[in-house]
Amino acid sequence: MRALISRAFTPKVVANLEPRIRELSRELLDRVTARGEMDLAVDYSVPLPMKVIAEMIGIPIQDWPRFNRWSECILKLSYTRSGGAEAAQAGVEFAAVTAEMNEYLAEMSAQRRTTPGTTFSRNWWKPK
Numbered sequence: 001m002r003a004l005i006s007r008a009f010t011p012k013v014v015a016n017l018e019p020r021i022r023e024l025s026r027e028l029l030d031r032v033t034a035r036g037e038m039d040l041a042v043d044y045s046v047p048l049p050m051k052v053i054a055e056m057i058g059i060p061i062q063d064w065p066r067f068n069r070w071s072e073c074i075l076k077l078s079y080t081r082s083g084g085a086e087a088a089q090a091g092v093e094f095a096a097v098t099a100e101m102n103e104y105l106a107e108m109s110a111q112r113r114t115t116p117g118t119t120f121s122r123n124w125w126k127p128k
Contacts, residue, residue: 008056017052024051046071058108066104073097 007013028047032038047068054067073093080087 020055021048021052024048046075058112063104070097070101 032043050071059067076090
């Protein structure tokens with residue numbers, strides 16, 4: 001697995017990411033400019049890597065809200081350290097999201113096998 005992942009983050013690939021990451025960053029900042037304030041984590045630090053990762057693995061833009069919901073659910077697992085009702089709820093939600101993610105990704109993988117590179121991704125991150 002490490003070999004597969006390392007190919008996605010070579011220096012050339014990372015350099016190719018910069019223009020799109022800059023574009024996504026501007027989009028996020030443009031959303032909060034009119035407000036005159038922002039929550040750095042909520043408005044920028046959490047959504048930016050989520051969007052970059054979603055694009056890298058080929059999640060279509062229309063599915064980003066779902067991908068974001070999955071990410072938020074996974075982040076709630078940090079509540080489980082203290083135990084209690086909140087931790088129990090986070091565990092239940094995680095189990096449900098994991099099942100949903102597995103189904104979605106299995107379908108995405110099957111579609112990619114039948115029509116590689118055309119169904120989900122613009123492949124903007126791949127080296128040219």
